[in-house]
Amino acid sequence: MTRVSKKNAKKSDSYHHGNLADACIRTGLEFLAKGRSDFSFRELARALKVSPGAPYKHFETKEVLLAAIAEQGFVIFTEALAESKEISKDKGPHEKFHAMGEAYLNFAVNNPDHYRLMFTDAIPDHDLYPSLKQNSMQSFQQLTSMVEEMQDIGFFKNQDPIEQSMLIWAHVHGLSSLIIEGRIGFVLEQTGGDVQQLKAGMSEKFLAGILA
Amino acid sequence: MTRVSKKNAKKSDSYHHGNLADACIRTGLEFLAKGRSDFSFRELARALKVSPGAPYKHFETKEVLLAAIAEQGFVIFTEALAESKEISKDKGPHEKFHAMGEAYLNFAVNNPDHYRLMFTDAIPDHDLYPSLKQNSMQSFQQLTSMVEEMQDIGFFKNQDPIEQSMLIWAHVHGLSSLIIEGRIGFVLEQTGGDVQQLKAGMSEKFLAGILA
């Protein structure tokens, strides 16, 4: 049997796993991607063929592992938002704004369990996990930097960029949340069930305001 | 559906509880109000001094009970929104709009666990609970009727009232969600931690739009 480097993968028949910490996160991510967000710590241990107590050598509690998985979510999320900027960098402000909004919503819709883990109370206090918080801040930063650019070119009003970012965040988070929780089925029927179309229409109205 | 009776109908030393179904909901509400949203079904049975299996005579699963509790939440929520209309009925459109927004946010901030139960995936499919869905629709209806009034008096643009309601809902839900999940601590510091002040400022900007 081939003995693989311990850095890359687990050794097939050794007492030690080799890289259990990473493997836990990876397997947790897989569970989440499959919609099995209620996976148990023991289930995860079984999937990795280790004893129930083994993961505790790397994560003090289940919540600590969830925090690590949520953190990975923010890494991917930040990348997705950054990529939307790259893609739309030669286009107009409307397109730039919508590109990021679309990237945001797509992440939520395509990874609802991950999004929920990142934004609801499975991890009640993010302050307990500094690197999680740092990564979530970086996601927010993608938004604020876009807002600042929009203000610079005179597309957005000159207001406190943080507050303006919050306004956009609340808008897109609220929409994403309501969609992935299945609370707007009756509205989606009107648009033929096309989430992106609904989002585009709403965001355009959001930009312009609703005052007559 | 009517409110759960507040009277305790339990007879002191009888084999039968008397009104266990209502008592379960009431006790569940109390747990929620105390922030103990992770209460177990058995914990609830213990609090009511009945055996672990007793609640199953009234609720097929724990989720069914949670749905009933969520439904009560929407009843109270609808009342709170309706009351905000009553209070502001002789005032101007700005006040009316803000009054409802304030009522919405106050409900979420004062009952975060209840709000979460109503709006996240503890009850994944609301369609399985028709009366829950009906009550949640009534909450939404409070919003749409206000929107229609605002359009009638020419305060809001003439757009599809459902879509406009969705826009407002996403705004206020997004904000409420981010606040109760503790995701905007850094913004709150700027306003001295006053949630209502932050909300008022944001909602005003929301109305006007952010386009220059």
Next chain:
DNA sequence: CATTAAAAGTATACACTGTTTACATTAAAC
């Protein structure tokens, strides 16, 4: 090297959980 200390596994146990089953008691219906 050989020895030892630290790291990372195992096995087992504890107090829980949601839920099911078989049975007991009571209230309601005929």
Next chain:
DNA sequence: GTTTAATGTAAACAGTGTATACTTTTAATG
């Protein structure tokens, strides 16, 4: 007043998160 349906109990099952004591392997040190 008897029967039946509703509503309780007790006990059990499989599963959970986590703690503890012990074993095996790896890394570090003289």
